[in-house]
Amino acid sequence: MKIGIICYPTYGGSGVIATELGKRLALRGHEVHFISYERPFKLDRFHENIYYHEVEVLDYPLFKFPPYMIALASKIVEVARWANLDLVHVHYAIPHAVSAILARLMIKDRGLPIMTTLHGTDITVVGHEPQFFDITRYSIEESDIVTAVSHSLKEETEQTFNISGPIEVIYNFIDPEEYRRVEVPGLKDRYACRNEKVLIHISNFRPVKRITDVLDIFARVSERVPSRLLMVGDGPEGSSAHRRTKELGLAGKVHFLGKQERVVELLSISDLCLVPSEKESFGLVALEAMACGVPVIASIAGGLKEIILNGETGFVFQPGEVVTMADKAVEILTNGELWSKMSGRARKHAVRNFHIDTIVDKYEYFYQEMARN
Numbered sequence: 001m002k003i004g005i006i007c008y009p010t011y012g013g014s015g016v017i018a019t020e021l022g023k024r025l026a027l028r029g030h031e032v033h034f035i036s037y038e039r040p041f042k043l044d045r046f047h048e049n050i051y052y053h054e055v056e057v058l059d060y061p062l063f064k065f066p067p068y069m070i071a072l073a074s075k076i077v078e079v080a081r082w083a084n085l086d087l088v089h090v091h092y093a094i095p096h097a098v099s100a101i102l103a104r105l106m107i108k109d110r111g112l113p114i115m116t117t118l119h120g121t122d123i124t125v126v127g128h129e130p131q132f133f134d135i136t137r138y139s140i141e142e143s144d145i146v147t148a149v150s151h152s153l154k155e156e157t158e159q160t161f162n163i164s165g166p167i168e169v170i171y172n173f174i175d176p177e178e179y180r181r182v183e184v185p186g187l188k189d190r191y192a193c194r195n196e197k198v199l200i201h202i203s204n205f206r207p208v209k210r211i212t213d214v215l216d217i218f219a220r221v222s223e224r225v226p227s228r229l230l231m232v233g234d235g236p237e238g239s240s241a242h243r244r245t246k247e248l249g250l251a252g253k254v255h256f257l258g259k260q261e262r263v264v265e266l267l268s269i270s271d272l273c274l275v276p277s278e279k280e281s282f283g284l285v286a287l288e289a290m291a292c293g294v295p296v297i298a299s300i301a302g303g304l305k306e307i308i309l310n311g312e313t314g315f316v317f318q319p320g321e322v323v324t325m326a327d328k329a330v331e332i333l334t335n336g337e338l339w340s341k342m343s344g345r346a347r348k349h350a351v352r353n354f355h356i357d358t359i360v361d362k363y364e365y366f367y368q369e370m371a372r373n
Helices: 013-027 068-083 093-106 121-126 130-142 151-161 187-191 211-224 238-247 264-268 284-291 322-334 336-354 356-372
Strands: 002-006 031-036 050-054 087-091 114-118 145-148 197-202 227-232 254-258 272-275 296-299 314-317
Touching (some): 013 050, 050 068, 087 093, 087 356, 114 130, 114 356, 130 151, 238 254, 336 356
Parallel strands (some): 087 114, 114 145, 197 272
16 A cells, blocks of 8 residues: 655654554555655664655745645645555644645545544644634544544543544554663663662653652652662753752752653663653553563553553552652562562563554554545
């Protein structure tokens, strides 16, 4: 099949999932066309059967803001005609699904099936804004197939927009060959002493990630367990995180590593992953950690409760339960037998239930359904 994939090219989970999906589809013999304003960062080398098409936005004085949605729609039309696409798979309702629907209206000589995958903020943040509510709902209803990355997101979408049509749940995935615990000689020594445990947090440092909770949990843990914290990522809460670190007297124990393209090596030297978010439509970081044998302390928000087996691969609590989270973190870190059991179960659970090939099979099934109709 010839498949157009429209996604954000940046470090966010949706861009990673869309790119890895496209790469695996290409390996299966499909012709995949990525359409975005930049090359997806995971497309860092040549891949057979993969094409990238750049959306160029006109910089015209009368436009106060660049009209990306229109430029994207025009590019979808161009690629659909040139490559004879069988369908387009868009990640995020706004603006990608809207642009795809506009492109389909412009192509009058043939159909253009559209699958829309909802990843979270297109529903939980953008879609809740009054000025975007109707167009978000329209883009969902006009898509041929709609998928959500968790049951939690599906239910929120149905309730928020009063959607009556079916929404299929297809979880995000990991490639267990990439996400596995690896030996990285000397790496742990750069951040911790031999007797110290390593905790890790990975996010875009937005308020919803509750960055100060991460630091407050670690502060309580470090009082009872020799440990260090790796803070991977950056974002609007970065300054607050640095400030809170100093207030807690943790400056020598917390390492801010900024955005990292690869986190496998960092996860491989970690003993525990902290994900105390206010909201998580899925929780890809938690899944990646588990695949690397890292137990997770997380909130029960959204999709996290669907991927973490409470008491087996980690523990989940209500957002803000900092003291309880810290207590359970200490329990895991000070009980070698418990940690080993959780580590093994986490890896096994991630591979068994979220293997990339199993998830791609599900997408392929719906692609074929769309092509037949």
